[in-house]
Amino acid sequence: MKAVFENLGALTYLASGGPAHVFRARNSRELENFTRDFDNYRVLGNGSNVIVSSAGLSEPALILDGDFKRVSVRGNDVTAGAGALLKDVIKISAAAGLSGLEDLAGIPASVGGAVFKNAGAFGSSIGDLLKRVKFYRAGKEYGISAALIRTSYRKGPVQIPAVISEVCFSLRKKSKDKIIERIKEVTAMRKKKGFIYRKGSGCIFRNPDARPAGKLIEECGCARFRAGAVSVSPLHANVFVLGGANPAGDAYELMKKIRLRVYKEKGIYLEPLVEFWGRFGKQI
Ligand SMILES: Cc1cc2nc3c(=O)[nH]c(=O)nc-3n(C[C@H](O)[C@H](O)[C@H](O)COP(=O)(O)OP(=O)(O)OC[C@H]3O[C@@H](n4cnc5c(N)ncnc54)[C@H](O)[C@@H]3O)c2cc1C
Numbered sequence: 001m002k003a004v005f006e007n008l009g010a011l012t013y014l015a016s017g018g019p020a021h022v023f024r025a026r027n028s029r030e031l032e033n034f035t036r037d038f039d040n041y042r043v044l045g046n047g048s049n050v051i052v053s054s055a056g057l058s059e060p061a062l063i064l065d066g067d068f069k070r071v072s073v074r075g076n077d078v079t080a081g082a083g084a085l086l087k088d089v090i091k092i093s094a095a096a097g098l099s100g101l102e103d104l105a106g107i108p109a110s111v112g113g114a115v116f117k118n119a120g121a122f123g124s125s126i127g128d129l130l131k132r133v134k135f136y137r138a139g140k141e142y143g144i145s146a147a148l149i150r151t152s153y154r155k156g157p158v159q160i161p162a163v164i165s166e167v168c169f170s171l172r173k174k175s176k177d178k179i180i181e182r183i184k185e186v187t188a189m190r191k192k193k194g195f196i197y198r199k200g201s202g203c204i205f206r207n208p209d210a211r212p213a214g215k216l217i218e219e220c221g222c223a224r225f226r227a228g229a230v231s232v233s234p235l236h237a238n239v240f241v242l243g244g245a246n247p248a249g250d251a252y253e254l255m256k257k258i259r260l261r262v263y264k265e266k267g268i269y270l271e272p273l274v275e276f277w278g279r280f281g282k283q284i
Helices: 028-037 086-095 112-114 175-191 215-218 249-264
Strands: 004-007 021-023 042-044 048-050 061-064 071-074 078-080 132-137 142-146 162-172 230-231 275-277
Touching: 021 028, 021 175, 028 132, 028 142, 028 162, 061 162, 071 086, 078 086, 086 112, 086 175, 086 275, 112 162, 215 249, 249 275
Parallel strands: 021 061, 042 061, 048 275
Antiparallel strands: 004 021, 071 078, 078 162, 132 142, 132 162
């Protein structure tokens, strides 16, 4: 498996990014070799939760391709390679009359990224549907099954350094019409809340305790903050509207600006949910 030196801008959802050595693993042998040869690397899913510095990465980035994009259905179980897109898994599950993933419709994730972050929406989290997760670490494959799977708010069952390779979801039978109806409902609600594709991020900050970060941001008067061409979304204060020539740098500055204001006003230090990869300005 050879690395290609390429710009991550085209591979990340948030249109940020500089150059990196990119490896594409297409089968388990390549993944085994990669995780044996490297211990410091980044796994890139659909790039919807990472903002990459325009300076790029010093460590290699791994993408799961080929076999890792397969999805299959057996009884109530849906097994997906970690490189598959969550939207495709939802579509295939719905066509098979299998329910459980509908609330996650519209999250622009790969299966691996969604499980790593324990992605969720409308009270559902992907972690609650997991029957089995396979991952690679240091050249070896591991598997954990439901009884041993532990997840929490935006924290999946596998910690780095590891590459999630395959996931099995345990779903329930339901009428296809009802599943599709729920997907449409969820999609409409997401649009209303401001989770709009291409122009917007997902949630920038974790909710501290039970308090929504968006509410704190509004209470601290940051709802109209901007940095360069990146601004707080008028629809949702915990979402950034991205744009301009340096969206990564501007998003980082805006994140810092809001965090400082919220800390001064409320004594709460907001923790980013979005990951900033590569080198950015000075940390506060
Ligand atoms: C418009 C928009 C709406 C969003 N809405 C939601 C929402 O409703 N709920 C929600 O929870 N999130 C939401 N997000 C955030 C994002 O989609 C999730 O965090 C998602 O889980 C990230 O998946 P990804 O494949 O894009 O991962 P990436 O952004 O590529 O990576 C995210 C993290 O996962 C790790 N990772 C990726 N693949 C693997 C793997 N195979 N093995 C190990 N680690 C891996 C990466 O290394 C990184 O640490 C939204 C984002 C956007 C842009």
